Amino acid sequence: MEMQAEMLAYLKDISSSMHKERRTPFFDFDYIDNAELIKLLHISNATAKNWRNHGTLLYYKLGGKIYYRISDLERTLGRAINKRS
DSSP states (O other): OHHHHHHHHHHHHHHHHHHHHOOOTTOSSOEEEHHHHHHHHTOOHHHHHHHHHTTSSOOEEETTEEEEEHHHHHHHHHHHHHHHO
């Protein structure tokens, strides 16, 4: 549970720093790709795929690449932390 809380805080840091560094106002949301998610959460590709298939994580596919909205990840991790409390 402590690790999930740390990941949630880390995602919030990423989100705020990406917002500051965003170069174009065209995009309304900040995203990370599948490779970044796997590295960030220390999970396997199979786990990420399982979470996508079961609807645990919302994702977007563009040009054959999978992306996750950081705000969606924050919400999902926040719910997981609250359920375990």
